[in-house]
Amino acid sequence: MSAPRIVPLALLAGVLLAGCASQTTKPEQYSGFLSDYSQLQPATSASGAPVLRWVAADFDPSRYRSVMVEKPQFYPKPQPSAQVSEATLQQIADYLQQALQRELQGRMVVVDQPDQDTLVLRSAISAVDVSPEGLKAYEVIPIALLAAAATTASGARDMDSEIYVxxxxxxxRTSKAVAxxxxxxHGLALENSNTQLTLNDLKPALDTWALDARNFKP
Structure with missing residues (x-):
């Protein structure tokens, strides 16, 4: 069995406390993409999934005639690996934008350029994690896009796939955040640590996010 990678003590402690069963992003996993995280509160999405969110008190979706969906960024710069390729990362970003546009066009006009009555949706994929199913103390590097280095002696353990956004x-009109x-x-489980992640493995999560965006209520 190969020796485990060494991670900073504070990071390891955070992972152990959080556990792999956590359903929401932990503060130590925030990427820095958003300008303010201080007002995020636990909530439930339209599909019933736990999320963290903030909504401006005066936000009224009905006042917006159109929506512009910017292409999702990777924040910070992605670090492709043998299990998560550069091509797959780009496919994930493209598909998420397309899925959001597909669902939101059922609620308002989707545009390429904003006007006074446009809601601009910007997003960042902050991490993709592939780690052994059921392993409680796996390695997660916050604010990084990676395939986790944790392994088992046999190499045959199923691998969970997760994505953070x-x-x-x-x-x-004002350039101010309203939500x-x-x-x-959670994506599909991969067969083992030698199985490459594909867009199809994460499509269920991306489709759910897009549907929740369409059915979002303040």
């Missing part, structure tokens, strides 16, 4: 809705959401999604 941070979203912000802006009023195009922020931080959430975590």
């Amino acid at each position: 941070e979203l912000e809705a802006l009023d195009a 922020r959401v931080v959430r975590k999604g």
Whole structure:
């Protein structure tokens, strides 16, 4: 069995306390993409998933005629690996934008350029984690895109796939944020540590996020 990678004590402690069963992003896993995390509160999405979110007191979705969905960023810069390729990362970003546009067009006009009555949706994929299923103390590096280094002696343990996103809705007229959401999604289990992650493994999570965006209520 190969020796485990060494991680900072504070990081390891945070992982142990959080456990892999956590359904929401922990503060130590915030990427810094959003300008303010201080007002995030636990909430439930339209599909019933736990999320962290903040909504401006005066936010009224009905006042916006159109929505512009910016292409999701990777924040910080992605670090492709043998299990998570650069091509897959780009496919994930493209698909998330397309899924959001597909669902939101059922609620308002989707535009490429904002006007006075446009809601601008910007987002960042802050992490993709692939780690052994059921392993409680796996390695997670906050604010990084990676395939976790944790392994088992046999190498045959199923691998959980998870993806983290941070979203912000802006009023195009004022450029002020009206809503922020931080959430975590679960993809399909991979067969083992040699199985490469594909877009299809994460599509269920991305589709759910897009549907929740369409059905979002303050």
